[in-house]
Amino acid sequence: MLELRDIHKHWNGQPLLRGVSLGVAAGETVALLGASGSGKSTLLKIVAGLEAPESGQVWFDHTDITALPPERRGFALMFQDFALFPHLNVRDNVAFGLIEQGHRRAQAREQAEALLAPWGLAAHARARVWTLSGGEQQRVALARALITRPRVLLLDEPFSALDAALREQLRAEFAERIGAAGMAAVLVTHDETEARGMAQRAWTLRGGRLESAW
Structure with missing residues (x-):
């Protein structure tokens, strides 16, 4: 279980987070x-782990990981701009995390291709990512995040760059795949429809504090 305990943070001298506490189960x-x-x-x-709180802690499975660097947390972060590597093909983008963890390149590529197949991306395995559509690129980004079996998946406005019809399609698809992976996930969004389509619970951050959204 992921737990945030009494997180405080200022920005430009003003309080931004005022004692935020939150739990997210597997x-x-x-x-x-x-x-x-x-x-x-x-x-x-x-x-x-990309920023440090001024006070408060981040816990995972009963362990304080507040001081743990990002690469040792076993978390995956997805951005709104996909953050794919333009110099790598689709397969090697997906395999990248495994290779960074020390897996043999051939083995990592084999696992990447196996993951791409049920997502309808097998035919694009050797293609450059910039030749894909926005929806295909976002699927590649999710595949790259999930292949390392992260303990927590963090999604920062993952669909904001896509059109409305594609956002709706991907919301359902991502919710299914994230649920099947069985990890804790935190979705940052400004879209309540998106939140309702993907999350079991939602909170609104207002005045530095969390308020239940529903």
Whole structure:
């Protein structure tokens, strides 16, 4: 279980997060809603280890990981701009995390191809990612995140760059695949429809504090 305990953070001398506490169980997706500048992405970066809280702790499975660097947390972070590597083909983008973990390149590529097949991306395995559609690129980004079997998946406005019809299609698809993977997931979004389509619980970040969205 992922736990945030009394997280505080200032931005430009003003309080941004005021004692935020939150728990996310394995297999559960929790959405964070809120206006731009409310601190949603900052909170996600604190969970990922990319920023440090001024006070408070991040715990996972009864262990304080607040001081643990990002690469040792076993978490995966997906961005709204996909953050794929343009110099790598689809297969090697997906295999990248396994190779970084020390897996043999051939073995990592084999696992990547096996993951791409049921997602309808096998035919694109050797293609450059910039030749794919936005929806295909986002599927590649999710496959790259899931192949390492992360303990927590963090999604920062993952569909904001896509059109409305594609967002609706991918919401259902991602919710199914994330649920099947059985990990804790935190979704940052400004779209309540998106939150309702993917999350079991949702909170609104307002004035530095969490309020139940439903």
